[in-house]
Amino acid sequence: MPRARIPSRRRPRASAVAATLLMTAAALGALGTGPAAADSVSLPLVRSALAEDELCASVSSKKATAEPWTLGALGMSRARPLSQGSGTTVAVVDTGVAEGAPALSGRVTALGTAGEDCVGHGTFVAGLIAAKPGDDGGPAGLAPQARILAVRGTGERGETSVDQVADGIRQAADEGAAVIYVAAALADGKAQLTDAVAYASGKDALVVAPVAPDALPRNAEPAPWYWPASAPGALAVMDYGPDGGRPADAPLVGGADLAAPGDSVVSIGPKGSGHFIGSGASFAAAHVAGAAALVRARYPELKAAEVSRRLTEAAYPAAPPRLDPYAALTTVLTDAKGATPRPEPAVVPAPPAAEPRTRALVVAAAGAGLLLLVAAGAVVIPRGRARNWRPAGS
Template sequence: MCIRDRHGTFAAGLIAATPGAAGGPAGLAPEARILAVRGADERGGSTVAQVAAGIRTAADEGASVIYVAAALAAGKAELTKAVAYASEKDALVVAPLAPDALPRDAKPAAWYWPAAAPGAIGVTDYGPDGQRPANAPVVGGADLAAPGDAVVSIGPEGSGHFIGYGASFAAAHVAGAAAQVRARHPELSAADTARRLTEAAYPASPPRLDPYAALTAVLTDEKGAVPRTERAEVPPPPAAEPRTRALIAAGVGGGVVLLVAAGAVVIPRGRARNWRPAGS
């Protein structure tokens, strides 16, 4: 769902770009089909009504994963209903936990929507060093973290590549991983897909997206929530009685060897003396 001017092209590349003959960046789900739904005005600004309508339209068109780039401080009721509507259509909504940037001197809100709505995956970002930029809005409660700073994707025109920054691009990575999971495991519902992504993620705070684990993890329950851990089998300690018997047998065997060796020396000498005591 395109939210800002030219932003959707870049995000769509992170999700589903296919490299050309000369190479180029690839998305996480290069065989996914993109349905472009506008959720912004001509200048790239978004309203609650536009984003809610975009979510509903994408769900009605059969999208299995709905990527939303907007993070709005208002519209809790309307956007929560829109996410619930998508969930009823078995579509998973993925959205950034906070805006990519805030106006100067503006304080972040406690929650942003639709990421905070039940059923949606709220995503935060980190950079190549594993940290978030110092000037990025700090909002708690992320379901997942994914690469979002200094990421490379396609641009709206030309043959070059572009670099992007922000939680909205981290959400695009999660949306691509979700598309791959739904393609590989078509039996999973939207809710089960979200649980697989979060439960198979790299353990951190918040958990970090691990697309490979999300695709390949062996799960313990039927709904696909918990990665299976193999039980460690510790062998019992060896019994003391057999070991004692072995030592006794070894000792007796050693005694027999010594007796046989002693007999081999004593018997010939006794015969030579007609069994008389030595010195007689």
């Protein structure tokens, strides 16, 4: 069944975003995280698509050296000792993932031309999922030991279609990805994308997608729901910001299974070691995909649906529930939702057999009688010897 209707979700233009980030920096500075905010606000914005006359994403000359707020909000210091995603593969169906990105070096496998990323969005997302920590600090992925499978879900400049996304999901499933991240949120293609998610589920892959686009074209009306996030079996993800809320111009989104950090998010670019910043549900979905890789690495026996259940039921209670990687890695779930474990039935041992018990009583009585005889002898015999065994009074 389709999810609940999603109200309007409008994103500010670049100038408005910059103003928002400045206010975010001031707020974080008041909370004692000023250096991180100051680093973040000066970073270039990551894009999800480029116009025909725009150049590919350039190298960022800025680097964030403080840990981003997202890692603290997700409690990654507690989750990392338990799992880092080793042995799992996360497919990124997006604008491509740059194979030469230093933070992903040696861990990117690309299908076709997906090893090139002109836009930068796919590499940014892959960094949120699996970037290794830098020597000088800064952003890192949730699953820094996971592998990335780059699958093109858009054209070179970020333009996309239902066919491209559906084909990308199927290709990722055929390649054995344990988790399939999809950046797109499309207003049409319900049947095709639902079939693609079902195909991936049949291959035991968990599809994670944003519940709505990061931005809508000017004057565009929002759709009632978006795909593939609304397909059965997919995890639909909503974003929130450093203050726990969402931008004032982005009304509450319905139909999300989970919420995760997605606003004022810092990650890597397709070239160099500099960083970018971005906001939107697509980045929140990347955090959920990274957490799913952690769970699949720690519990390789779990099926995709069980991983989805663990992520949602162990999440922090809210509307929608908020991703909690540590809880997903440690919570003991019962077989039935809301049920408590039933104790094993008590086993009462059978009464002992009568014959062995009787024999034991006889032996005990004989032993007691023997002890009495010995005690009596110890008293009588010395007295008899003292009278030379004559009767008393003789």
